[in-house]
Amino acid sequence: MQHFEVNFDGLVGPTHNYAGLSFGNVASLNNAKSSSSPKSAAKQGLRKMKALKDMGLVQGVLAPQERPDIYALRRLGFHGSDKEVLAAAAKEAPAIFRACCSASSMWTANAATVSPSADTMNGKIHFTPANLTNKFHRSLEPDTTGRILRAMFANSRYFEHHRHLPDNEHFGDEGAANHTRFCCDYGFAGVELFVYGRHAFDDSRPAPKKFPARQTYEACAAVARLHGLSDDNVVFLQQNPDVIDKGVFHNDVIAVGNQDVLFYHEEAFIGQEEAFRALEEKLGQSMHFIEVPSALVSVEDAVKTYLFNTQLVTLKPGHMVIIAPTECQESDVVSRYLENLVTQGTPIKEVRYFDVKQSMRNGGGPACLRLRVAMNDQELAAVNPHCILTDSLFARLNQWVDKHYRDELSSDDLADPALLDESRMALDELTQIMHLGSVYPFQRG
Numbered sequence: 001m002q003h004f005e006v007n008f009d010g011l012v013g014p015t016h017n018y019a020g021l022s023f024g025n026v027a028s029l030n031n032a033k034s035s036s037s038p039k040s041a042a043k044q045g046l047r048k049m050k051a052l053k054d055m056g057l058v059q060g061v062l063a064p065q066e067r068p069d070i071y072a073l074r075r076l077g078f079h080g081s082d083k084e085v086l087a088a089a090a091k092e093a094p095a096i097f098r099a100c101c102s103a104s105s106m107w108t109a110n111a112a113t114v115s116p117s118a119d120t121m122n123g124k125i126h127f128t129p130a131n132l133t134n135k136f137h138r139s140l141e142p143d144t145t146g147r148i149l150r151a152m153f154a155n156s157r158y159f160e161h162h163r164h165l166p167d168n169e170h171f172g173d174e175g176a177a178n179h180t181r182f183c184c185d186y187g188f189a190g191v192e193l194f195v196y197g198r199h200a201f202d203d204s205r206p207a208p209k210k211f212p213a214r215q216t217y218e219a220c221a222a223v224a225r226l227h228g229l230s231d232d233n234v235v236f237l238q239q240n241p242d243v244i245d246k247g248v249f250h251n252d253v254i255a256v257g258n259q260d261v262l263f264y265h266e267e268a269f270i271g272q273e274e275a276f277r278a279l280e281e282k283l284g285q286s287m288h289f290i291e292v293p294s295a296l297v298s299v300e301d302a303v304k305t306y307l308f309n310t311q312l313v314t315l316k317p318g319h320m321v322i323i324a325p326t327e328c329q330e331s332d333v334v335s336r337y338l339e340n341l342v343t344q345g346t347p348i349k350e351v352r353y354f355d356v357k358q359s360m361r362n363g364g365g366p367a368c369l370r371l372r373v374a375m376n377d378q379e380l381a382a383v384n385p386h387c388i389l390t391d392s393l394f395a396r397l398n399q400w401v402d403k404h405y406r407d408e409l410s411s412d413d414l415a416d417p418a419l420l421d422e423s424r425m426a427l428d429e430l431t432q433i434m435h436l437g438s439v440y441p442f443q444r445g
């Protein structure tokens with residue numbers, strides 16, 4: 001039996017824009033209201049997917065969501081025809097309106113937490129969509145995420161889907177961005193590391209003071225229970241509240257792991273010694289802990305360049321490549337660090353840079369754009385095959401983007417009623433290309 005780690009990248013949606021919606025996410029606030037290019041954003045994402053596929057990895061695609069979210073606006077009291085809802089919301093509540101237009105589902109590291117079958121009690125792959133309660137625009141995602149995941153992983157013999165956790169900050173859950181699975185090889189039982197920002201039911205524990213901690217300990221523990229993980233294969237670790245206050249709004253902005261490697265910043269965690277010992281004990285082997293000292297790369301530089309929002313992928317045993325955004329290459333400090341890193345005799349042997357600037361301007365690097373699912377060949381064969389990238393799907397999706405996406409979008413354009421029609425037309429065609437069925441609210445009547 002063969003085993004793979006498949007990256008399911010989020011296809012950028014037609015309303016990709018910069019609305020400054022994410023307090024605590026430095027890039028989102030800095031770029032608020034600048035104009036975006038949905039077409040180049042989608043193509044940058046597709047190019048990264050194709051490059052990983054061409055490296056010999058299995059690459060998947062996760063469809064975007066329907067925006068503007070007319071249904072959310074109706075729940076908030078706007079009424080009339082869809083066009084009347086749009087016009088009234090844009091005029092009377094512009095900030096809420098912009099939130100309902102966000103293409104934020106593109107960051108699929110926040111779509112769900114996934115536990116591979118080798119780790120779970122019933123031997124199935126478990127999925128729990130993230131509730132994303134901390135940001136209103138993101139809290140609109142979990143229901144549709146759940147439907148899309150069920151349409152992709154439809155076989156109940158191999159896949160088990162859970163409902164997202166209760167929609168409340170006590171159970172704030174941001175999905176795989178705060179979850180890393182370690183293993184010696186993808187097919188073997190691994191250890192799942194859940195990183196949280198605060199305890200919701202215990203005020204005496206440390207918590208950030210300036211920016212929100214989006215992920216709670218209680219959410220992590222609930223997902224571990226749902227997935228049928230045991231004490232023997234779970235470790236919980238708290239993020240350093242001080243780095244959350246410096247703009248590290250998810251753990252994947254300060255750490256990335258793959259197989260037996262954890263690449264992280266010196267200031268990333270509190271209580272790491274004990275957690276690292278537990279990781280090695282539970283894994284039954286030693287790990288490569290690659291710590292980046294503040295003296296070499298400051299937290300500020302890490303946040304600016306997204307050094308840790310990189311993908312670590314294994315091309316062959318013992319040979320990992322780090323997939324980094326071009327912002328890392330453009331920084332003298334970080335590019336020098338990376339050049340040196342690949343000569344140090346760790347499993348990280350190469351660095352490759354990708355331009356995902358459209359996403360980066362909203363605080364989403366290469367790792368935010370992907371959801372990892374470790375699978376064996378039987379499980380992979382049970383995945384909807386139209387969601388796995390091939391040369392022909394790549395060509396088809398590029399044509400689809402060319403046909404439906406705008407070159408440029410300003411925040412004023414979001415209220416254009418034609419954008420709603422364009423987006424729905426695009427998504428309707430996409431569900432046919434990807435054989436997803438009627439996953440979008442406008443298709444469900």
Ligand SMILES: N=C(N)NCCC[C@H](NC(=O)CCC(=O)O)C(=O)O
Pocket residue numbers: 017018019020021022025028029102104107109110135138177250252253362363364365367368
């Ligand atoms: N680190 C990971 N895994 N994901 C990055 C998510 C970025 C996203 N940005 C936004 O939602 C900005 C949208 C705007 O401002 O228009 C967020 O803050 O939730």
